[in-house]
Amino acid sequence: MGMSVALERDARxxxxxxxxxSALVRKAQAGDRLAFEELVRKYDRDVLRLALNLxxxxxxxxxxxxxxxxxxxxxxPRFRFECSxxxxxxxxxxxxxxxxxxxxxxxxxxQAPVTENMEGVSQDFFDRQPETRPAASPERKLxxxxxxxxxxxxxxxxxxxxxxxxxxxxYQGLKLRAxxxxxxxxxxxxxxxxxxxxxxxxASLVAMR
Amino acid sequence: MDENPNSNLNPGxxxxxxxxxxxxxxxxxxxxxxxxxxxxxxxxxxxxxxxxFLSEYRELASVLAAVESEEASxxxxxxCRRSLTSELDELEVKxxxxxxRISRWLRALSPxxxxxVQPVAAGTLLFLGFAIGILVPRWVGQQSGPxxxxxxxxxxxxxxxxxxxxxxxxxxxxxxxxxxxxxxATAGGEPPEVQVQLQAERPMTVQxxxxxxxxxxxxxxxxxxxxxxxxxxxxxxxxxxxPRSKDADVxxxxxxxxxxxxxxxxxxxxxxxxxxEGDPEIVQKTLEDVLVADSNPGVRIEAINTLxxxxxxxxxxxxxxxxxxxxxxxxxxxxxxxRLQSAALIQDLGxxxxx
Numbered sequence: 001m002g003m004s005v006a007l008e009r010d011a012r013x014x015x016x017x018x019x020x021x022s023a024l025v026r027k028a029q030a031g032d033r034l035a036f037e038e039l040v041r042k043y044d045r046d047v048l049r050l051a052l053n054l055x056x057x058x059x060x061x062x063x064x065x066x067x068x069x070x071x072x073x074x075x076x077p078r079f080r081f082e083c084s085x086x087x088x089x090x091x092x093x094x095x096x097x098x099x100x101x102x103x104x105x106x107x108x109x110x111q112a113p114v115t116e117n118m119e120g121v122s123q124d125f126f127d128r129q130p131e132t133r134p135a136a137s138p139e140r141k142l143x144x145x146x147x148x149x150x151x152x153x154x155x156x157x158x159x160x161x162x163x164x165x166x167x168x169x170x171y172q173g174l175k176l177r178a179x180x181x182x183x184x185x186x187x188x189x190x191x192x193x194x195x196x197x198x199x200x201x202x203a204s205l206v207a208m209r
Numbered sequence: 210m211d212e213n214p215n216s217n218l219n220p221g222x223x224x225x226x227x228x229x230x231x232x233x234x235x236x237x238x239x240x241x242x243x244x245x246x247x248x249x250x251x252x253x254x255x256x257x258x259x260x261x262f263l264s265e266y267r268e269l270a271s272v273l274a275a276v277e278s279e280e281a282s283x284x285x286x287x288x289c290r291r292s293l294t295s296e297l298d299e300l301e302v303k304x305x306x307x308x309x310r311i312s313r314w315l316r317a318l319s320p321x322x323x324x325x326v327q328p329v330a331a332g333t334l335l336f337l338g339f340a341i342g343i344l345v346p347r348w349v350g351q352q353s354g355p356x357x358x359x360x361x362x363x364x365x366x367x368x369x370x371x372x373x374x375x376x377x378x379x380x381x382x383x384x385x386x387x388x389x390x391x392x393x394a395t396a397g398g399e400p401p402e403v404q405v406q407l408q409a410e411r412p413m414t415v416q417x418x419x420x421x422x423x424x425x426x427x428x429x430x431x432x433x434x435x436x437x438x439x440x441x442x443x444x445x446x447x448x449x450x451x452p453r454s455k456d457a458d459v460x461x462x463x464x465x466x467x468x469x470x471x472x473x474x475x476x477x478x479x480x481x482x483x484x485x486e487g488d489p490e491i492v493q494k495t496l497e498d499v500l501v502a503d504s505n506p507g508v509r510i511e512a513i514n515t516l517x518x519x520x521x522x523x524x525x526x527x528x529x530x531x532x533x534x535x536x537x538x539x540x541x542x543x544x545x546x547x548r549l550q551s552a553a554l555i556q557d558l559g560x561x562x563x564x
Contacts, residue, residue, distance in 0.1 A: 033297065033301070033433060034433065034458070034461045034462055034465050035461070036297075037294070037297075037465060038461060038491075040290070040293065041290075041494060044286065044289065044290065045281060045286060045530075048281035048285065048286055048289060049278065049279070049280060049281050052279045052280075052281055053278055053279050056279070058285060061281070061285075062285070062288070062289055062292070065289045065293070066289065066292060066293055066296060069293050070293070070296060070297075070300075073297060073300070074300075147272070151272075151273060169238065170273060171278040175240065176238060176240055191234060191235075191238065191240075194238060195234060198237075198266065198269065201269065201273075202265070202269050205269075205272070
């Protein structure tokens with residue numbers, strides 16, 4: 001009983017939030033700059049985090065942030081409420097980020113250095129990894145940094161679209177359907193990209209022993 | 210696109226059994242509902258291929274989980290916001306310039322200007338205009354009863370002196386210069402009577418209390434366009450809007466001023482208005498931004514004081530970002546007062562272990 005009341009309340013709160021956001025978007029479409037900036041503040045932390053995790057360079061992340069929100073501002077009159085504003089915005093962000101990733105893979109000097117193999121260690125990469133999170137001790141922190149660099153290097157080897165799908169799923173925790181909506185493709189295609197990415201990632205990490 | 214996740218398998222790579230392939234892939238992607246999840250896990254206990262597949266992916270997931278997602282620092286976020294704001298300012302200025310170019314061009318092409326070089330045609334048109342103006346109302350009057358004169362106040366345009374506009378729009382404000390604000394205090398705590406002078410092709414005056422939407426919109430426009438009016442006019446606008454700070458538009462404008470106005474005195478004045486009223490979540494975010502990004506220590510001090518006041522009234526929801534900002538301020542703000550107040554606020558917000 002109590003739980004159903006709580007669920008109803010949650011649903012009501014969600015509906016109110018959606019309608020408040022729609023009102024804000026309409027105001028922004030009518031030229032209300034403050035309404036647009038409020039929308040920016042609602043989502044920009046997530047956008048910047050996504051950009052940072054994709055490109056790992058502050059300057060590039062800033063460019064993605066700026067370009068994405070300016071595109072959103074210019075194209076806002078074309079938003080027709082056929083999906084949520086969040087999905088629409090993320091569609092822009094993922095397109096801008098993919099362009100950056102593609103440009104980057106075509107410029108050799110921009111690519112991250114490949115992590116050196118560790119000498120004298122013969123066991124499987126996965127066997128060497130600690131089971132707990134890295135912040136617990138300085139040794140673990142060091143191991144965590146090393147591991148982070150290896151994973152980063154492995155991620156750099158993925159195709160931009162696979163990289164994007166992997167980031168949105170694994171680190172942003174989005175559902176495959178939502179990712180499909182953002183990337184303008186089907187859930188099934190996203191699922192396939194995700195598993196190609198996961199397989200490549202595993203193969204790269206195993207090779208780094 | 211290839212539709213099969215099992216395609217391009219390298220030799221030695223394990224895959225789930227054909228029958229449960231889709232479920233297993235969905236399971237590791239955390240995309241199954243609870244009953245299907247239980248079913249898939251139960252299957253994996255009796256199927257060697259699926260068990261191996263699951264174990265390998267979970268191993269990979271645990272390795273990836275050991276590396277935390279990179280978070281954007283509040284400083285970086287503040288820098289991004291500022292540069293976006295100035296980029297949007299530039300876009301608006303360009304749009305204004307382009308609009309005024311178009312309107313000049315249209316005026317140049319209008320029939321009135323071309324008639325100045327054709328006096329005969331102009332005279333004919335003038336005569337026709339008079340004839341239509343005199344005859345048509347008479348004819349309409351005969352057809353439909355008594356003629357309706359300009360009886361409502363909105364239809365009356367003041368001929369002498371500045372024009373008092375019934376409804377003001379964004380275009381009016383964009384094309385006018387705001388030359389000054391006069392206001393008179395009224396007795397009994399009522400909002401003051403405000404008069405804003407707009408210099409345009411024809412001078413206009415916006416008049417009324419702040420309860421009047423024309424007055425409110427004009428004052429908001431002043432705050433939103435800080436390059437078009439001096440700081441004295443902006444401070445007065447903030448002061449006059451204070452009685453309406455519960456209004457969502459006004460609150461958003463005040464938050465915007467606090468974040469972006471170039472003048473610290475204007476930002477401080479707007480902060481004062483956020484003290485008591487409004488949506489605590491928006492106010493809280495604004496104060497966080499000020500603490501992180503405002504270079505003026507006086508403004509940051511006012512922000513931390515306001516935050517403490519609001520927290521004392523239990524209006525601020527506790528969140529990780531707020532705590533992060535406060536901890537960072539407590540450690541590194543150049544002002545001792547802000548460092549101490551930030552530390553005190555962290556203590557006020559709850560037990561240490563919850564962070």
